[in-house]
Amino acid sequence: KESLINAAYTVKYLKPRGIPYHIQIVLYGKAVLSAMSFSEVYSGYAPLFDSLQEAGVEFRVCHNSMRMLKVSADDLYPDMEVVPAGILQLIKMQMQGYSYISNR
Template sequence: MDKYKVVFHIDEQFKASLVLHNISNLITDIGGDNLNIEMVANGDAVKILLRNSNEFALMLKELEEQVVFCVCANAMRHLEIKKDDLLDFVIIVTSGVGEIVKKQVAGWAYIRP
């Protein structure tokens, strides 16, 4: 069986808990071995992937093995966030919206809680 492919979009920091719990619930429901999950953060949601003083660090670390966490370079530049400010496992993409479009064209389901 092919894996389910899902891209979660978050662009507002206040939705972090909701999005991360949605991801966790999906993994519980379908099983991590049956999923490819990517979360794309742009706008001020990029801040949830910062290394220092991150209230979501534990949950992000728990999901790290099963989720690819991406941040938008444009948002980073706008917010003056450097690569070293991010958690180690975060991937920087040129454009958050561009990354989402690529995933959708490739058949990934799009979720924006």
């Protein structure tokens, strides 16, 4: 949840100032459970997911974690893209010049 809140604060600062941004949140491990549209975990995250997606924030969900946690793509909140592996997505984005910010 901390990553979502930090992203929301970032958008809140940058957007009104006209500063361009590209934020992509990669969900892996147990964080994948927060991306489920019909779970107890999801209920508290819905407003954050909605506002961030409306602001153009992209979400990627780790397929490896989904498989381990028995989560299917149909279980996910709308407009979340499944990637083969969260770590590979992070590496790909860093190789393209993006920064990795972790709340762990």
